[in-house]
Amino acid sequence: MFKVAVLGPLGTYTHEAAHKLFGPGVEYYDRDTIEGVFQALPAIADAGVVPQENSIFGNVIETYDNLREAGFVRGEVTLEVMHCLLVRPGVKLQDIQKVLSHEQALGQCRGFLRTHLPSASLVKTSSTAAAARALLDNSSNCAAICSRVCASLFGLTILYEGIQDETANFTRFYLITSDNKVALPTWLPTIEPSRALIRILAEIHPSSTGPGISKFLAALQLDFIRIDRRPSPKSSLSQYVYFVELQGDPNTEAQRVDTWSSRVGRAVQRVEEAGGVVEIIGLWPHRQ
Amino acid sequence: MFKVAVLGPLGTYTHEAAHKLFGPGVEYYDRDTIEGVFQALPAIADAGVVPQENSIFGNVIETYDNLREAGFVRGEVTLEVMHCLLVRPGVKLQDIQKVLSHEQALGQCRGFLRTHLPSASLVKTSSTAAAARALLDNSSNCAAICSRVCASLFGLTILYEGIQDETANFTRFYLITSDNKVALPTWLPTIEPSRALIRILAEIHPSSTGPGISKFLAALQLDFIRIDRRPSPKSSLSQYVYFVELQGDPNTEAQRVDTWSSRVGRAVQRVEEAGGVVEIIGLWPHRQ
Structure with a gap:
């Protein structure tokens, strides 16, 4: 049976988010920490579900810090926190x-x-x-x-x-696997991906002539909808890891001869040509 | 006497950072929280010093959340945490x-x-x-x-x-005032500004045709070195506040007829013309 690791204990909102994605036909494993979910892949679980951001508290730092070195995003799900x-x-x-x-x-x-x-x-x-x-x-x-x-x-x-005071409390979750090759359950919708997450290592140069994050983003030539910045594992105030979420148009992506994946691939190549250290760490479909 | 509010108690690293900027010739006030430092301006203190980011832990969320609605960055100082x-x-x-x-x-x-x-x-x-x-x-x-x-x-x-185990532990601080007009002590170096912080409100549009953060950043046509994302005070997963730190070249900025401030002003105007809600919330000199 397909195994899904979630931030535990079972019954919390991450479990509910995973349930919304996979339904009852998989086995759920709870882990104490977000890092624990990442570490469970692929030996203990085939996939994991982790919170990515909340509409009040912002992005989930622990998830981004783990994405600096592991995990591949394969899907997303948003949940309204309904107490x-x-x-x-x-x-x-x-x-x-x-x-x-x-x-x-x-x-x-x-x-x-x-x-x-x-x-x-x-x-x-x-x-x-x-x-x-x-x-x-x-x-x-x-x-x-x-x-x-x-x-x-x-x-x-x-x-x-729905007994909470504030109604606008949404949490968005990422579905992750250890890499892009892990097969997802066959009952999940197989539509063409229209989102991607890329990770760019950028340095601050003393003058504006060096290649930096502004040059790398310009080289992408694709629309992005979220950017998040974390310290590089080197722990320096002049080197950062950026996470850039790219968005295609889900309505037209399927009809294009030039697929989303190959366009993302070329965008990443342009960043590399501009001097960036960059990697695709997510590709997934998104329905409106 | 010029009054500086710092995240307290006195004797912590924020106080030391403020001391590095202002020396002994000002009065220091300690506040329990970062929000307290922002709220002290301008009634209780002329300026404030707050941590902006740390090389291990990343950006200081409370500082950015306050900058969504208050404060103007007038300077920066980086401190190596030396126990x-x-x-x-x-x-x-x-x-x-x-x-x-x-x-x-x-x-x-x-x-x-x-x-x-x-x-x-x-x-x-x-x-x-x-x-x-x-x-x-x-x-x-x-x-x-x-x-x-x-x-x-x-x-x-x-x-x-310097008795700490890891040597690479730096914290960067912002010097803030309530607005750009507050006069700083005359003994601070008065060199031409070459950095700026701008705040952009961006929405995620369902298709890539709407104006979003990627279009606004492209419209800047200036180099930026840091981008940070926080939820908008509206608490929605499709509207964010971005903080973009712009960098000029401190070596040439002083010789230019077209000043840094006016170039930042025009960049912001271009973002507005692209449909963005944007504001300059920092302008300061930076020495290398």
Whole structure:
């Protein structure tokens, strides 16, 4: 069976994102850290799912730091963080005296709690999934705030869905494999890739005459939609690793004779000719 | 007297960076957070010093998030993080039984401690400066690991300097004021600016035809050396704030009739004509 490593524990939002991509037909493995997901490839798992960015907190540094040296992006999925109120089957709102969840989720549902459960005590847990799991050992006056995947995972009932105060809380995830050759499950849509991630090593030169990131980006001659900068593993303030996400047009990409992959390949070659150290570390389809 | 707000407490590396810029002739105010430094301008302080990036940990998110809405960069200074072993005057290496410092600094000096103070116990403090201050109340068998500015600040003696394991640990700081009009102390070098920071709001369009960050960067027609991306305050996964640091050539900038400021102004105008929402939020001189 196809094996997918996710940032754990199972039942967190990364697991839900992986579920949205692969459904129930794969085996999920949870890892304690994002680095652990990268390290699981390819020996322990065929693919991994890691958070890439959140609409409030920005890019996920640990994911980019791992992409400096490992992993190939094969897909993406965006999830609206939807906190749910879960209980053991049969428990009603008026029974609830304690609400368990991760500190952050409790904070994000303050409005709901004030209105619907003003006298319930709040109990912090190490993750939202841990709160759901804890319901199994607790008396029936407890509820958990967590992702909806916990309902099926632990046999719980969803009392409310989307109880967070702010509605605009999206997280985007990358599907990664150890390299571009790993075969993905056959039931995934096989449409022509229209996105790519490239990694460019750039130095700051004392004068503007040396080749730098501005020259490399100009050499691409393709549209890019995200740029992220991390220190190079060398730890210097004049050498950086840039991650550039390229975008083609998903509507026309399939009809072109000159494929997206080959156009990305030529763009990378132009960067190399301009003096850049560059590598393609992602190619994937994107539907609108 | 000119007032400078720094990320506190006094005696930390940000204070040392500010000292490197302004010397002893200004008043230093410490603030608990980077946001506090921004908020101190201009009512409480004339200028502020905040960390911008570190060669190991990358850019300082809190500084960039504040720059989304406030502050104007007027200068920069880079500091090599040099941990020192400080003691009360007269205390010798063989007297030391306890070493106090922030957890991170203790970790970064593991090699030195193992070699020179193998039997000393390590005591964690809330900051490196707090360790230095604590020496004043402690018996004479203690030492602190902190920045060298703590020696003059608390009347302590430097026993060793540069005791960290890794040598490549640099932090770069921005000197900020509330806007470009605040007059800096007259003793600072008044050379022609050759760097600039601009802030561009960019959206991801579903197809590559819309104006996006790649088009805006191309419209600049000036060299840039750093790009940083943060979520827009709107919290959406399709709108971002980019910070682009532009670089002129400090050796020729002074001789040009067409000044750096006016060239940056025209570059920004070109981005506006391409449909970008853009602002100059920094202009400063840079010596090599």
